[in-house]
Amino acid sequence: MLEASASHQRDTVDETSLLLPGSSTPSLGGDSTSSKPWILLVTLLAIGVAATDLGSFLAQPPKTRMYESIVCLRYYERADPSKIQSNGVIPEELCKINAVQDTVAMIFGWQDLWDALPGIFLAVPYGVLADKYGRKWILALGLIGAECSLLWIMFVCYIQLPLVLTWLSSAFLIIGGGPLVIVAIMFTMLSDIVPTEKRTIIFVYVAASALVAELIAPVLSSILMKKGVWLPIILGAVIEGLTILIVLFLPETLHLRNSGPRETPGGKEQHPVQMASEYSSKERSGFKAQIQKLLDTLKVLKRDISLTLVILTFLVNRLGRQSGDLLLRYSSKRYHWTIQKAALLLSIRAGLNLVTLLVLVPVLSMIMIQWFSMSPQRTDLLISRGSVIFTTLGFFVIGFSPTPALLVGGLVIYTLGTGFAAAMRSIAVFMVGGQTSHDIARLSATIAILESLGMLLSGPFLSFIFRWGMKLGDAWLGMPFLLSGMLFFLITVITYTISLRDLNAAQTPPSATEDIPSPVHSP
Template sequence: MSSSKTRPRSSHDGTDEESPLLDHSRPTTVGTHSLIHQTHSPRIIILLLTTIVFIIGFGIYLVWIPSMRIYEDILCHRYYEELQGRGEVGLSSTIDEARCKGDKVQEELNILTAVLETLKALPGRENLRKREIETGVDDIIGRKPVFALSILGLLLSLLFEVFIMSEWMMLPIRAVWFAPFLQFIGGGEKTASAIFYAIISDVTTQDERANAFLFAACASLSAELIAPTVAAAIMVYSPRISICCGVFVLTSGLLCLITFVPETLHLHASQTQTSTLVPDDSSSEYISDSSSDFNEPLKPKRKSTITRRLSDFYTTSRPLLTLPVLLLLLPSMTRVIGQQSIDLCIRYISTRFSIPLSHASLILSLRALINILLLLIVIPFLSSLLITKFHFSSTHKDLLLARISSLFLILGALTIAISPSLHLTIIGLIIYTLGTGFVSLVRSLITGLVDQKHVARIFAMIAVVETSSALLAGPAVAGLYELGLVWRGEWTGWLGLPFVGLAVVCGVGSVGVWGVKGLGKMSLEKERVVKGAEVGNEEERV
């Protein structure tokens, strides 16, 4: 690239014969020409994001358990209609939930939910696969629009499911399998998660990032703490009322996101000034260089476009493909299968111990309460203790806590798998919950190893691992559970097979944090470079 394209302009430069008529470089700051003032304070942005995550999570949980109960009821009606005839069991009649816990109904429900969860992983997988080869859409139009589109896709997908539920007498219930394809609008949950963590990374420093991630996790857990109890109370009257409330709350969260959250693509947290966002010079230079391509004459498309993109992907990602980064990508696979297994835990408890779904879902509130105490009190206290008393660096502190968390995950999953009683199952769930901070701590570790301009790409790589795992986790968890349903005639403990699989996956994921070495030196070197560049920029401004 010629020097004329990268020559910096002084503030008093005018246009000359060599200057382009249109300046294609993008501003490094985000305009605030909106009806509602949008803050650029990192703390307020984090507070806004976590509040919106709470609202969206609350809406999703209001819908999730009632939807599961409606699916079970629909499949139960279909089963008894085939068994006894439509005259014996009317499609509009009420069937006691206890009669729906048989193997045939549960096997069909298992297939329905497993395929649905697997299909939900496809939009995010496809979107993030493209993002790995090309420049991410959020790097072009910004984080906020992509985040909003992904939530919109989730909302439309949910509305389609509600439509199928309401028309189940005319439409096959498996038509809900088409709902996830609406999540191609925005890329679905995994894309939303990747962009959310990228925004948090934009507005925090390395020392603040782990606590910000944990605080964000607590927002989701607060929704998990309250929403199941509210949903259970509403389900006494009708599960459909709870679903309508959830749709309204989810829509409100999307509107809050669009209205209040600013764009953070070209900003980053200052290392020298607290509570301040400053322009990201490296990001703006990258965009300016990319936009200068508009000055080049148009050329016909080449047949080797895919090859060129793969080559560009390898070139831009080569700094990220280090052994520590690759090892720290392994724990990402535990998040998806862990979430699906814990979601299955509600049906597992309901089926094995003959408890209504609305009551079984209350274990989510217990799990969330323990999680909140863990993330807001226990982990911050241990973090402060390790740094102040034992003089750990932030990187070594996160690594130690991540290793301890991985042990809790494995032990908790095995306890759930072998527990013969409800009480021991709850104890196993509590032990598993003590390791919930594992993924957030690993995210903080891996973010500290890359430059600011690569943060969005590294989170896209994490999301690709998660979505790829989801494509395997759905069938694997469902297959193990169905196998347990078949074998439970010999011993009811076979129903715990999915949690044995969860323990194995958590063991594989823990290899990443137990096998990685040399994180401290890499992190310190990165911090020196960032602080040196920022001090240099301050001196230039003076």
């Protein structure tokens, strides 16, 4: 269940700190090394993040195979019972037919929608509770809900109930709010305790721990699946259960907030988490007040057309990138691979993402700023344009790839665009006036709303497109990736409508805008 939000985690948290305006990657060595109690807590949180992702991605391939085998058995019981072996198992190669894969795609597509609903509707209430009663208890609740969700799926599959009953697993996510709340609380706890000047690098390290888990889990899962599908699923559930115990041993961070303040334009100093909390606490009582707060949040879209287009790219980005969740089933169906073999693609993707996020994007950003003396605005603009072009090309190559080698090549090209979300967030921050703007919290909330909407719509929509492609024939199995490529082509056009004048004008007082030179359009 949590693996469904892993790409969302990377886009919304991992990458955002890599390209913050005017910042380079900080070093951990600037502070006094005498007493740093926060380091132990950060280490425990990083272990918790890694363990959560390890358990989730460990269970993903066998869960997919289990769904496939159950649907396959039901199909051949009606269509051709002679294909059923004496032990009641259908050979996996017989389960790649359209009738089976269509049902599996439908189950997963609607599951994504149901899983997204609790986080969208309960993120604010649980955020308020976390501000009032403490972070760790809300985090523990979220992990308990996720564990119960996985256990329900295991129960349905074990006694071979109709797979549509797995959708009820989403109801358990009401306990704690699901993946979106879990991720938000984890990084809020980090923000509470990590010194401001070290927050960027710590966020990167914690994000890297999740990617390392994603790198290891599919390989381990593939090995364990040789013994059957239940061993990796049970191990994943045990690891997620151990994460709950880790959280219970964490100290509460609500009252350990880092004293490093941030100065607002009015001269008043505020902690970033306090600013977000104050914003979310305004008008938070009553249904009408919640609707009004939502409308107030979306007012940032009226600021100017360029900012509106930039923010809307996050909706399109989320819709497009969710097609990555189809990679396992797409490769298995297209190349007639076993799920066990296709799972290795997830490790390849994680490894490439790790290199891109921790090496390529930071190094490229540093070279452009330090060697070529480019402004942070120009750097982010060029990186966003390059990233979205790579992503677009990657999707088209994956969608059209007739051979596994070409698919891996498309995957490499696709991951070169991983820095897009970070660059666009940085550009959006510039366009509302920079890090000291009063609109930062509203901007973040608007982006979160649009990304959540993208997650909500993408599951059933991409599932429908995948099923449609199967009906058209093997050559069109990559339809979800081709559609994502077209969506990212639209984003490419949007990035080329943004000029440095837009970014400079956003941070220049109205009286000074007359002095801005003519627009500079980066190639």
